Amino acid sequence: MSNPVTHTWILQNEEATLSWGRRFSDFLYPGLVVTLEGELGAGKTTLTRGVLQGLGYLGRVKSPTYPILETYSLSRLYFYHFDFYRIYDKNELEDSGFRENFGGSVVCFVEWPEKAQGWLPSVDIGIKIKILADKREFTVVALSEAGGLCLEKWQKLGWL
Numbered sequence: 347m348s349n350p351v352t353h354t355w356i357l358q359n360e361e362a363t364l365s366w367g368r369r370f371s372d373f374l375y376p377g378l379v380v381t382l383e384g385e386l387g388a389g390k391t392t393l394t395r396g397v398l399q400g401l402g403y404l405g406r407v408k409s410p411t412y413p414i415l416e417t418y419s420l421s422r423l424y425f426y427h428f429d430f431y432r433i434y435d436k437n438e439l440e441d442s443g444f445r446e447n448f449g450g451s452v453v454c455f456v457e458w459p460e461k462a463q464g465w466l467p468s469v470d471i472g473i474k475i476k477i478l479a480d481k482r483e484f485t486v487v488a489l490s491e492a493g494g495l496c497l498e499k500w501q502k503l504g505w506l
Contacts, residue, residue, distance in 0.1 A: 351488040351497040356481055363389050363482060367396020373499045374401075376423050376451045378492060379467055381459040384475030389482050390457045393473070394427055397455070401425060409457070415447065424452045430461035439465050471496060 357363050374380075374397070382390040395407040401420045410416040410429040418425040426447050433439060439462055448454055448467045459466060470493035476483040488494040 351494055351501065352485065353497070353500075354483060354485045356478070356483055357389075358481055360389070360392055363392045363484075364396035364399065366484065367393045367398075368400035370500075371397045371400025373496045374423070374453050375496070376453060377449060378470045378496065379448060379454045379456065380471045380473060381456045381466075381469050382473050382475065383459065385477065388475040388477050390475060391429075393475070393484075394455050394457075398425065415444065426452050426454045428454060428456045430456065430458040433458075433461045436462070436465060469493075 355366065357366055370393075382393065384390055391407065391409040398407050398418060398420075401418075401422070403418055403420060403425075407427075408416065410427055414429060414433070416427045418427070428444070428447075430439075444462075445465070445467070456462070456466065456469075459469070468490055470488070470490045472487045472489050474485045474487075476485075486497065488497045
């Protein structure tokens with residue numbers, strides 16, 4: 347993608363992360379693959395919780411570290427939350443059949459994508475989260491035309 351859209355936010359606390367996720371949910375549509383990178387405790391699952399709240403999900407959102415995948419059927423789309431933190435052998439991924447879960451009517455959020463490098467489909471939006479003392483730095487980059495369209499909607503509303 348030429349001239350990818352990139353933007354960085356500094357979020358002050360957990361509530362700011364949840365709020366950011368709720369706003370981000372308005373611009374998601376089926377077929378997007380979003381990766382979340384950052385060390386343990388950076389806020390990847392908190393961000394996902396905010397997105398799910400924005401999509402109308404009222405239940406508990408937990409990290410899918412052990413099951414690898416949590417699925418949510420929402421009114422306007424299906425949302426799949428992957429966490430590859432505990433993947434040590436890429437053959438585990440192949441045996442799990444995880445690739446069948448991408449595409450079509452699904453938005454996929456993927457934590458620890460580097461553990462599945464070379465096995466994931468094309469990524470549309472990459473989010474990197476850095477811990478800055480008591481704050482978080484979120485850097486978002488559009489990695490495909492679909493991701494660019496998503497972030498351009500934010501830009502038009504003045505949120506980028």
